[in-house]
Amino acid sequence: ERLEALIGGILKGDSDMTNLSEKIELAQKEAFVNDPGVIGRWSFIDLVPAAGDYRDGETQCERKPESLSELYFLxxxxSYWIVSGWTKGKLYLHVVELGGDVLCTYETREVNGRTLLFLTCPRLMTRDGKLYGAGTEVFVYEKTDSVARHERDIGIRDKVDYPFTDDPDVHGKWHAVDFLPTKDMEFDPEHPRRTADRLYVKEIDFSPDGTCVRRMKTGERTLRWTKGMVLDDKVLTASEYEIRNVNGRGYLFLEWKSGDYTYGGRVNVYVFAR
Incomplete structure (x- = not known):
């Protein structure tokens, strides 16, 4: 299986590498020290091997990072989403696969009238379902505002106060069989995009009383549901579902609204079978 960047973002000319390490050091958070100059919102502009490789106006990134296209210093x-906190000169990213945080360091520079932030992060790659460290890479951001925000001030919040309407067709337990990065991707039962061991969500169980239990690698949560939607009152997401017939079998297609949605607007889809 080809190497895939865990955080996202692909350098031009990037290829499979041999300098991979299974040892990835977890970070120990330090006490918070303020850095007023970085507070606010930053937008991604490039990904480079090292800060010294950045050339203003020359893009080296072939594909923007899915998870860090926009960055907030709150x-x-x-903390918010995969950013588990920051202190002066340092930012911590949470990696579910590691069960902890990795340390990124940052510096700011003024370049042609713009304030840029260079965020040096461990380069994390996956291959055959296993996570590897592969040196470091630098995400380059441009400051777009200096607004002081809290976590509650950012992100998408869905309407979730819907009354319960029953849907007997969805009652019962469904187990996850695939994950679709976008809603318009086709599902092929014979060739799933992810193997079962790589699926974060494992199953979902719908009860007739309007509650459902979603079981994941890291535990389980009880949510509400109504006909056509699963409702999360904690993170305020309303995820639509539908049952489709594929090759003579019914499959449940359920939107997956993680931090990628709340902070990036991207909706993925889990596919389930009974």
Missing amino acids: TGGE
Whole structure:
């Protein structure tokens, strides 16, 4: 299986590498020290091997990172989504596959009238379902505002106060069989995009009383549901579902609204079978 960047973003001319390490060091958070100059919103502009390789106006990134296309430094070092906090000169990213945080360091520079931030992160790659470290890479951002925000001030919040309407067709337990990166991708039962061991969500169980239990690698959560939607009152997401017939068998297609949606607007889809 080809190497895939875990955080996302592909350098031009990138190829499979041999300098992979299974040893990835986890970070220990330090006490918060404020850095007023970085507070606000930053937009991704490039990905380079090292800060010294950046050339203003010359893009080296073939594909933008899916998870960090926009970056916030929140008041007081607050965490949000995969950013588990920050302190002066350092930012911590949470990696579910590692069960902990990795350390990124940053510096800012003024370049042609723009304030740029160079974020040096461990380069994490997956191959055959296994995570590897592969040196470091630098995400380059341009500051777009200096607004002091809290976590509650950012992200998408769906309407979730819907009354319960029953849907007997969805009652019962469904197990995950595939993950679709986008809603318009086709599902092929014979050739799933992800093997079962790579699926974060494992199953979902719909009860007739309007509650459902979603079981994941890291635990389970009880949510609400109504006909056509699964409702999360904690993170305020309304994920649509539908049952489709594929090759004579019914499959449940359920939107997956993770931090990629809340903070990036991207909706993925899990496919389930009974």
